[in-house]
Amino acid sequence: MSVDGEELDYVDLDDDEPDDVGATTESGDGAEQPTLAYGSVDEFVRDYLRHVYKRSLDPRNRRWAPDWWRYDEAVIRLEALWRAWEHLRLDPGTGMSTWLLHHADPQMAALFDKDGPFAAAAEVQTSRGDPLPYSPPPPGMFPDEREL
Numbered sequence: 001m002s003v004d005g006e007e008l009d010y011v012d013l014d015d016d017e018p019d020d021v022g023a024t025t026e027s028g029d030g031a032e033q034p035t036l037a038y039g040s041v042d043e044f045v046r047d048y049l050r051h052v053y054k055r056s057l058d059p060r061n062r063r064w065a066p067d068w069w070r071y072d073e074a075v076i077r078l079e080a081l082w083r084a085w086e087h088l089r090l091d092p093g094t095g096m097s098t099w100l101l102h103h104a105d106p107q108m109a110a111l112f113d114k115d116g117p118f119a120a121a122a123e124v125q126t127s128r129g130d131p132l133p134y135s136p137p138p139p140g141m142f143p144d145e146r147e148l
Contacts, residue, residue: 036086039144042069042137044082050132053108057126057133062112065121066133069141073117077107 038044045068057064068074084103088095110116124133 034086034090036146037089038082038086039146040142041075041079041082042142043144044085045078046134046136048085049078049081050134053104054129054131055112055126056128056130057112057124059114059123059125061114063114063116063118063121064112064124064132065118066124066135067121067137068111068118069137071117071121074111077111077117081107 038048055062055064065071065074068078081103085099088099088103091098111118113119126133
């Protein structure tokens with residue numbers, strides 16, 4: 001990229017992104033489909049989302065459940081976040097901004113809400129800067145869609 005004739009280097013701020021991002025596979029109808037960066041919502045939450053949304057948690061203001069997969073509403077919201085991220089990551093312009101503004105921030109606000117899906121969850125407290133707590137789901141609950 002150049003500005004006023006000066007070449008600028010592109011800096012990739014997402015060092016955790018899988019190496020095969022942007023790769024494609026052929027679907028049954030011969031059309032190329034982008035390869036998923038994360039094979040399941042669990043992998044997305046475990047390896048990406050909980051490290052992006054580092055928030056202090058306390059039962060009065062912001063709630064989260066390490067076993068998020070036990071809460072149907074949370075699974076639906078997180079699955080929607082993952083699928084939107086997979087689609088919008090391919091937009092080199094405003095994809096991530098769109099994802100944050102129109103998907104992640106509203107969904108995470110609903111998930112973190114003290115009266116949200118984790119209202120009845122055990123109380124979890126963390127400090128600002130800590131990744132969101134995580135407990136693995138039972139094996140096979142979220143199969144890797146890249147292998148299906």
